[in-house]
Amino acid sequence: MTETRDLEHYLLNNYGPEDQLLMQAKLLLSKELREKAYWQKQSYLLIRHYSRNKLKAEIEAVHNKMFSEKKFESFRKKIVSIFKTNL
Amino acid sequence: MITEKIPIQTNEDLFVHAYETAFPKVASFVKKMGGSFEEAKDIFQDALVIYYEKRSDPEKPGQHDPSNYIKGIARHLWYKRYRENKNQTSLSNLPDLKAQEEELQVSENLLRFVELSGKKCLELLRAFYYDKLNMKTIAGKFGFSGERSATTQKFKCLEKVRDTLKERSLTKEDFYD
Numbered sequence: 526m527t528e529t530r531d532l533e534h535y536l537l538n539n540y541g542p543e544d545q546l547l548m549q550a551k552l553l554l555s556k557e558l559r560e561k562a563y564w565q566k567q568s569y570l571l572i573r574h575y576s577r578n579k580l581k582a583e584i585e586a587v588h589n590k591m592f593s594e595k596k597f598e599s600f601r602k603k604i605v606s607i608f609k610t611n612l
Numbered sequence: 613m614i615t616e617k618i619p620i621q622t623n624e625d626l627f628v629h630a631y632e633t634a635f636p637k638v639a640s641f642v643k644k645m646g647g648s649f650e651e652a653k654d655i656f657q658d659a660l661v662i663y664y665e666k667r668s669d670p671e672k673p674g675q676h677d678p679s680n681y682i683k684g685i686a687r688h689l690w691y692k693r694y695r696e697n698k699n700q701t702s703l704s705n706l707p708d709l710k711a712q713e714e715e716l717q718v719s720e721n722l723l724r725f726v727e728l729s730g731k732k733c734l735e736l737l738r739a740f741y742y743d744k745l746n747m748k749t750i751a752g753k754f755g756f757s758g759e760r761s762a763t764t765q766k767f768k769c770l771e772k773v774r775d776t777l778k779e780r781s782l783t784k785e786d787f788y789d
Contacts, residue, residue: 568773570716576742587627
């Protein structure tokens with residue numbers, strides 16, 4: 526787990542310049558570590574992709590609520606008045 | 613401006629509040645520019661995603677009225693997508709959501725596989741890396757005994773995702789060329 530934590534500090538730029546350089550040196554010397562760093566970076570991208578999809582679904586659910594529930598009627602009227610010809 | 617007076621606790625609260633305060637502004641702008649309701653909706657929702665992701669940045673928009681900030685992002689997105697006005701530079705440091713997605717070298721199949729094999733892990737990782745919740749909040753939300761335990765589990769989950777990606781990389785159909 527220490528190695529994963531160290532890679533995280535490096536990949537997310539949480540290290541200071543000295544530690545960042547030290548990790549770069551370790552990466553140069555170890556193919557195994559380089560591979561781990563690559564897949565860890567892909568993992569962060571995957572987490573963001575997953576999270577963003579979930580967030581978009583949450584926003585869409587709120588959108589549907591705003592345009593269907595009675596308590597948001599005045600909001601709807603406001604939007605309808607903006608798009609009178611489009612809706 | 614009612615923005616700062618409402619205690620926002622959940623994502624749903626945040627989004628409802630954004631819809632009530634920012635969507636009319638974005639809709640008026642898009643309509644004025646000749647756009648449709650659907651275009652206003654798309655632009656607004658992408659702007660909301662960007663706002664959400666930038667909330668915890670040091671130069672975050674929190675000090676300002678979020679509705680004006682979201683409208684500013686939406687204007688930028690509008691010009692970028694529909695007018696291709698390359699002179700719009702005021703918000704040019706905003707992330708390009710689509711370009712960021714392309715950095716990910718795995719297929720939708722693999723995403724689904726990882727999701728199915730560890731949904732709880734992904735939710736924990738989302739809470740930390742994307743929602744930027746602190747470990748104390750995460751420990752409470754996911755039922756860990758404390759921050760230390762939550763941190764350990766977070767790294768175990770990250771390793772699980774990383775190792776799964778690596779193992780599955782042997783089956784090339786899961787990856788783009």
